[in-house]
Amino acid sequence: MSAASKTPSMFDLSGQVAVITGSTKGIGKAIAARMAQHGAKVVVSSRKADVVEAVTAEINRNYAANGGEAIGVPANIGRRPECEALVAAALDKWGQIDTFVANAAINPYYGPLHEIPEDAFAKIMSTNVQSPIWFSGLVCPHMAERGGGNFVVISSVGGVRGDAKIGAYCLSKAADMQLVRNMAVEWGRFNIRANCVAPALVKTDFARALWANPVRHETALMTYPLKRLGDPDDIAGMTLMLASRAGQWICGQTLIVDGGMMAGIGRFE
Amino acid sequence: MPIPPLFDLSGKVAVVTGASRGIGQSIAQQLANHGAKVVVSSRKAEGCDAVVADIKDNWAQGAGDAMTITCNVSDRDECYALIDQTIAAWGRVDILVCNAAASTHKGPIKDVPDWSFSKMIDANIRGALWLTDRACPDMASRKDGSVIIMGSTGGQRGSPDMGLYAITKAADMQIARNLAVEWGPQNIRANCIAPSLVTTDMADVLTSDPKRQEMMEWVYPMQRIGTVEDVSGVVVTLAGPAGAWMSGQTITIDGGMMAGSGREEG
Numbered sequence: 001m002s003a004a005s006k007t008p009s010m011f012d013l014s015g016q017v018a019v020i021t022g023s024t025k026g027i028g029k030a031i032a033a034r035m036a037q038h039g040a041k042v043v044v045s046s047r048k049a050d051v052v053e054a055v056t057a058e059i060n061r062n063y064a065a066n067g068g069e070a071i072g073v074p075a076n077i078g079r080r081p082e083c084e085a086l087v088a089a090a091l092d093k094w095g096q097i098d099t100f101v102a103n104a105a106i107n108p109y110y111g112p113l114h115e116i117p118e119d120a121f122a123k124i125m126s127t128n129v130q131s132p133i134w135f136s137g138l139v140c141p142h143m144a145e146r147g148g149g150n151f152v153v154i155s156s157v158g159g160v161r162g163d164a165k166i167g168a169y170c171l172s173k174a175a176d177m178q179l180v181r182n183m184a185v186e187w188g189r190f191n192i193r194a195n196c197v198a199p200a201l202v203k204t205d206f207a208r209a210l211w212a213n214p215v216r217h218e219t220a221l222m223t224y225p226l227k228r229l230g231d232p233d234d235i236a237g238m239t240l241m242l243a244s245r246a247g248q249w250i251c252g253q254t255l256i257v258d259g260g261m262m263a264g265i266g267r268f269e
Numbered sequence: 270m271p272i273p274p275l276f277d278l279s280g281k282v283a284v285v286t287g288a289s290r291g292i293g294q295s296i297a298q299q300l301a302n303h304g305a306k307v308v309v310s311s312r313k314a315e316g317c318d319a320v321v322a323d324i325k326d327n328w329a330q331g332a333g334d335a336m337t338i339t340c341n342v343s344d345r346d347e348c349y350a351l352i353d354q355t356i357a358a359w360g361r362v363d364i365l366v367c368n369a370a371a372s373t374h375k376g377p378i379k380d381v382p383d384w385s386f387s388k389m390i391d392a393n394i395r396g397a398l399w400l401t402d403r404a405c406p407d408m409a410s411r412k413d414g415s416v417i418i419m420g421s422t423g424g425q426r427g428s429p430d431m432g433l434y435a436i437t438k439a440a441d442m443q444i445a446r447n448l449a450v451e452w453g454p455q456n457i458r459a460n461c462i463a464p465s466l467v468t469t470d471m472a473d474v475l476t477s478d479p480k481r482q483e484m485m486e487w488v489y490p491m492q493r494i495g496t497v498e499d500v501s502g503v504v505v506t507l508a509g510p511a512g513a514w515m516s517g518q519t520i521t522i523d524g525g526m527m528a529g530s531g532r533e534e535g
């Protein structure tokens with residue numbers, strides 16, 4: 001970090017508490033780590049207790065000097081009681097939640113939409129759409145009481161275009177965009193902002209099936225104007241902005257972070 | 270307090286047009302507060318000089334600095350000169366914020382006089398293109414740059430009395446998309462910001478009307494109009510490391526307006 005600011009930065013998150021689901025790797029981990037680096041207290045969560053513990057320790061080790069702090073709470077966000085326990089743990093520890101990031105999602109099926117098994121479809125919808133709705137009900141009344149808050153769903157550019165192989169996942173990600181629009185209308189008056197961040201292909205384990213496919217990978221590099229896949233930090237930065245003073249009047253929106261893909265096809269060279 | 274790393278603009282040079290007041294002034298302050306050297310530009314030097322003095326006193330970082338270069342963005346030569354003089358003084362342009370705009374007609378499009386039509390096309394569309402014509406090749410030489418164009422939610426919907434202005438703001442969104450495609454391989458990002466009503470001198474005309482004020486509560490789920498700080502922080506985000514993979518997009522800043530009405534009744 002460089003010279004001190006004369007005026008406090010809009011992006012200082014000191015005093016904030018954030019809960020981030022799916023935050024032991026990839027985009028979720030980058031969001032948790034960067035928020036802690038910018039001074040926030042964060043709740044790290046995913047299904048596996050040992051991984052949660054390791055990432056929590058790593059964040060505490062790296063960012064305690066910045067005022068960052070982490071606790072770990074394992075949870076399967078597809079199960080409502082575990083969602084309730086996650087929110088309760090954050091409130092027990094710090095008494096407040098300023099930012100909730102619904103990042104965890106599943107993408108278990110690869111093939112034509114009409115052939116998806118019913119249980120796979122149900123699981124996608126409950127994990128990617130219903131679970132964020134549960135969380136909104138768990139955190140928004142609390143945020144409203146405290147005078148405001150910030151709710152972010154990590155969606156996907158898949159939610160604004162068709163995809164031949166992961167149609168149901170894309171359908172769930174489009175639903176997330178409508179969810180934040182509706183949350184904006186329902187909770188905006190309480191100074192709660194709800195927004196989506198929608199990335200294109202980011203180099204994470206979650207998306208490995210996509211970028212490990214050489215045709216998809218090559219096509220992405222050719223067609224993304226910025227000529228590279230995303231990095232988890234590219235998504236963390238936008239999410240952090242939404243949590244900060246800078247994002248206080250952004251509400252009901254979807255921020256597409258895609259290396260320019262949706263703007264138009266880059267040159268084939 | 271150290272500059273937050275994802276928003277650190279140390280060593281960068283920024284040019285902000287229309288920076289003598291309102292949103293542009295706040296953008297210049299915030300860029301400086303996050304470490305950038307800032308060129309404060311508008312048509313008249315006096316307004317800019319006051320902003321420059323304030324930035325030096327209250328916002329600029331150790332390495333940061335501020336200076337005035339006047340520019341009428343509806344004049345091609347002045348646009349070129351703004352970029353050329355910046356490079357002559359500070360060696361580079363890393364961040365270009367096309368914020369200056371003209372809104373010279375209130376009423377139906379069919380009544381816009383030719384001079385007013387040309388003024389808005391020149392200032393709001395051609396000005397942004399002239400500035401990027403000159404700035405993007407310099408950014409490309411370092412394979413790094415960020416162009417931010419001030420659009421408006423007006424450019425996403427029809428407007429009964431500012432139709433041509435709205436058309437130019439829609440064009441700004443397309444400029445960002447096209448610059449993204451043309452300059453992306455040189456690692457230049459181009460994005461548009463589309464605010465709804467923000468408290469600046471320009472907007473006070475509308476907000477002083479009590480009827481308008483009541484309508485506000487119907488229109489905005491967040492039940493307030495915007496402040497300049499609601500916009501300027503997003504510019505810092507797009508200008509710096511946090512915005513490294515965002516290009517060709519329009520970020521709408523509107524307190525939920527486009528999402529739907531916040532009123533339960535009616």
